[in-house]
Amino acid sequence: MRALWTMTLGDLRQRVRDKSVFIFGLVVPLALMTVLNLLMGDLDNTELDDVTVAASAEADDQFAAQLLQTIGQIEEPAVTLDEVPADQVQDQVDSGDAALGLVVPEGFGAEMAAGDGPSVEFIQGGDSGLGSDVVISVAQGVLDQFTAATVAANAGAAAGVPPDQVPALGQQAATAGPALTMSEGEVAAEQLTTQGTLVAGQAGLFLLFTVGFGVLSLLAEREQGTLPRLRSMPMRPGTVVAAKGVVSFILGVVTTSLLLGLGSLFFGVSFGSPVAVAILVLCVVTAGTSLMFIVARIARTAEQANVAQSILAIVLGMASGAFFPIQATGVAGAILDLNPIAAFVRGLGITSGGGDLADLGVPIAYMLVFAVVFGLASRLVPDRGVAA
Secondary structure, X not given: OHHHHXXXXXXXXXXXXXXXXXXXXHHHHHHHHHHHHHHHHHHHHOOOOOEEEEEEOOOOOHHHHHHHHHHHOOOOOOEEEEXXXXXXHHHHHHHOOOOEEEEOOOOHHHHHHHOOOOOXXXXXXXXXXXXXXXXXXXXXXXXXXXXXXXXXXXXXXXXXXXXXXXXXXXXXXXXXXXXXXXXXXXXXXXXXXXXXXXXXXXXXXXXXXXXXXXHOHHHHHHHHOHHHHHHOOOOOOOHHHHHHHHXXXXXXXXXXXXXXXXXXXXXXXXXXXXXXXXXXXXXXXXXXXXXXXXXXHHOOOHHXXXXXXXXXXXXXXXXXXXXXXXXXXXXXXXXXXXXXXXXXXXXXHHHHOOOOHHHOHXXXXXXXXXXXXXXXXXXXXXXXXXXX
């Protein structure tokens, strides 16, 4: 045990002196976090632009008046209703004075009373955005209620409902509550904000670079001729490999924890319970270290190992949302679930949403199974460096 810690401390001192851990473990990921947050950080703060609606309707049409009144009362986005003649609606939209045009045809109310389906015309401008879509959706909801009222009234009259009760029947259908209601709330569990996803993804991506400093140094020492001398010392055969693994684990835990902490501080992200986050960090570092042992066995030279490490880090990091949020279902989602970095990000989403350790069973299981499978595989895969 003394030999293990002596070698571990020696490697840690060497990594601190050559500054590579600070560059790839902290400086580069923090710089990327900053750039990506400047580019995409505002995606969570999208605001709807105000919408000006050029509308045309008959002045004495009660149904049309009710439709326009409802549209004018929309609060988000703020709607300005500009009533113009029907032949000017298109011109208002084309000139940019209105983002949306609405033409309620003559006889609209009469058609509604007769039970015919309502028909209105919407005209969207070339620069109309999400706000116009919201207005159209609200208008469609009002038209659906109008239709329900006329259908109920006509059906009641056909079924023999007393004539004096038919209007009340239609009114009841028209004023019935909507099937769905909307209210402002927090995002669901397992969903990080854009900033949170970028911070967590970058921490996971550069974790794979950081853990390589320990394990992959086996190849460099083999090429330099120091590895055979280390193994000739009076200690257990696996002590050298174990020391490299401990170095990787310590570096991974420290840098990943610092990245999450600094990311939370600089970008206003909260990942929830520190204890639960610490467990996730330990699990993902274990998985990343096991993957580096596979790389160390397959690569013949340190250069090949560094290339393989970079490819794995970029691929797994991108698939976890290190550069842009990714949502996938079905087969693609199942494949992404095998990625320990994606499981790590998903676990942080759970803790960020208020979850605790008891809610992290699935992502922790993915990371630990990954670590066990690749750890065992690293014992079975032939060491190509020895055979070279």
